[in-house]
Amino acid sequence: EPGLYVTATPIGNLADITYRAVEILKKADLILCEDTRQTAKLCAAYGVDTHRAPYHDHNAARVRPEIIKKLQDGAVICLVSDAGTPLISDPGYKLVRDAREAGVAVFPLPGPSAAIAALSAAGAPSDQFLFAGFLPAKQGARGKALEKIAHVDATLIFYETAPRLGDALSAMKAVLGDRKAVVARELTKLHEEFRTGTLSELAGVYDAAQPKGEIVIIVFPPEEKAADASDIDAFLKAALD
Ligand code: SAM
Secondary structure, three states: OEEEEOOOOOOOOOOOOOOHHHHHHHOOOOOEEHHHHHHHHHHHHHOOOOOOOEEOOOOOOHHHHHHHHHHHHEEEEOOOOOOOOOOOOOOHHHHHHHHHOOOOOEEEOOOOHHHHHHHHHHHOOOOOEEEEEEOOOOOOHHHHHHHHHHOOOOOEEEEEEHHHHHHHHHHHHHHHOOOOOEEEEEEOOOEEEEEEEEEEHHEEEEEEOOOOOEEEEEEOOOOOOOOOHHHHHHHHHHHHO
């Protein structure tokens, strides 16, 4: 069926791709790639020889109308990013928006995303979470971004780069308090690691030795106050009176 197929690809382990994704990548008229060289490796591994073209932050505004035109003419187009699910801290949002506004069908081809992979194995509460993406690199903006979400009563998920990990953990400790957290590194790869501790413990570990690789930070929700239980009692009493 013609349309835009938003296609998840592996986040490390090349085997983490669905049968359906491989099938549609093979059949598509065009694969839009964040980086064509990166996607070439995936295509080589799965015998996909579909034409590939770049779609990234630098050419997106210029090429978007042409892509929408192709879609309106009935093309099957896959959108992929270098790793994981497109649009999740990756390009694609405006393309999907414009496709929908133009009345073009958009299909998700679900698969890996580092945020969900980390959450699924971290041991943090998973019933409610906020995906906060990348924090700003500058200290002031980072503090403000953290303040905005400090009161959210849910697990927080961040993407971070290795060189900034120590600073990010310290900033989180300062603004969010010394909560429990998990650093999930190199997911699905040879050196996969989950490290649990308080934010200050983790900051100590990663300040001492800067880690390598790709990182997700999971921060537990704010501690429930011991007073909460008595609040509920008071609430029930008031309701029953
Ligand atoms: N679209 C991707 C997804 O669905 O996960 C995310 C793209 S974003 C540009 C890249 C960031 O995702 C990395 O800096 C890191 O925070 C996280 N990430 C991607 N792959 C990862 C992996 N294998 N292990 C840990 N984190 C990963």
